[in-house]
Amino acid sequence: MTKSIISDMDGVIYRGKQLIPGATEFVDRLLAGDAPFLFLTNNAEQTPLDLKLKLEHLGIKGLTEDNFITSAMATAMFLKNQKERATVYVVGGGGLINELYNVGYSISESNPDYVVVAKSTSFTFEQMKKAVRLIDGGAKFIGTNPDMIDPVEGGNEPAAGTILAAIAAATGKQPYIVGKPNALMMTLATRKLGVHPDNAVMVGDRMDTDIVGGMEAGMTTALVLSGVSTRESIEHFPYKPDHVFNNVGEIDLNAL
Numbered sequence: 211m212t213k214s215i216i217s218d219m220d221g222v223i224y225r226g227k228q229l230i231p232g233a234t235e236f237v238d239r240l241l242a243g244d245a246p247f248l249f250l251t252n253n254a255e256q257t258p259l260d261l262k263l264k265l266e267h268l269g270i271k272g273l274t275e276d277n278f279i280t281s282a283m284a285t286a287m288f289l290k291n292q293k294e295r296a297t298v299y300v301v302g303g304g305g306l307i308n309e310l311y312n313v314g315y316s317i318s319e320s321n322p323d324y325v326v327v328a329k330s331t332s333f334t335f336e337q338m339k340k341a342v343r344l345i346d347g348g349a350k351f352i353g354t355n356p357d358m359i360d361p362v363e364g365g366n367e368p369a370a371g372t373i374l375a376a377i378a379a380a381t382g383k384q385p386y387i388v389g390k391p392n393a394l395m396m397t398l399a400t401r402k403l404g405v406h407p408d409n410a411v412m413v414g415d416r417m418d419t420d421i422v423g424g425m426e427a428g429m430t431t432a433l434v435l436s437g438v439s440t441r442e443s444i445e446h447f448p449y450k451p452d453h454v455f456n457n458v459g460e461i462d463l464n465a466l
C-alpha cells in the first residue's frame with residue numbers, strides 16, 4: 211500500500227511564480243494514485259481557491275479546494291476552539307481575513323481579543339505600532355506561521371516570522387504560532403485525510419518546519435532540496451529526514 215502524501219507547496223511545487231521541475235508529474239502521480247493526499251502550507255496569504263487557481267495557472271490541473279490546508283485555516287480553527295466569538299486585529303492578507311470571517315470572527319482595531327499576524331507584503335510601520343499597542347493593552351498575540359523567509363524567484367524574501375520577531379521585540383511578548391511545525395497543523399492534516407501518521411509522508415523543503423513537524427508527528431519525512439534547506443544544512447539539525455530528493459520529480463510514491 212502506498213502511503214498518503216502531505217506535501218508543502220512553497221519551495222516544493224513552486225518558487226514564487228515559477229514551477230519547480232518535476233512538480234506537474236508529481237501531482238499527476240498523486241491524482242492517479244489510490245492514497246489520499248493533501249497540500250499543507252504555512253502560506254496564510256491565499257485561500258484554497260487562490261492556491262488551486264495559482265496551480266492551474268502554472269499548468270497543474272485536477273486539484274480541488276479540498277486538497278489544501280493553509281496555516282490561515284488552522285489559525286482560524288484553533289481560535290474558534292479557544293473562543294466561540296471574538297474580535298481580531300489582523301496583520302496579513304485576504305486569505306487570513308477570509309478564514310477568520312468563515313469562523314464568524316469580526317475584524318476590529320479597538321480592544322480586539324487577538325492580534326493575528328501573518329506575512330503581509332504591504333506591512334507598514336503604522337500596522338506594527340497598532341499591533342504593539344494592542345498587545346501591550348492585553349490582546350493575545352498569535353502568529354500564523356514561524357517562517358522567517360520565503361523562497362521566491364531570485365532569492366528569499368522576509369516572511370511572517372520576521373514580522374512576528376519585530377512585534378515580539380517591541381512588546382517583550384512571544385506569539386503563539388499555529389503553523390508548521392506545530393502539531394496542530396500535522397494533526398489537522400492526518401485527521402482530514404483519515405490516515406494514521408505511520409501511513410503518511412511529510413514532503414517539504416524546510417528542516418525547521420516540514421521535517422521537524424512531520425518527524426514529531428510520527429510521519430515518514432522527505433526533504434526536497436528545491437527550496438530553503440540545502441544538503442549541507444541537514445547536518446546542523448539534531449534530526450534528519452528519512453529521504454532526501456533534489457525535487458519532487460524524483461519521488462517514487464511506492465518506495466517511501
Ligand SMILES: [Mg+2]
Pocket residue numbers: 218219220221222414415416437
Ligand atoms: Mg516550503
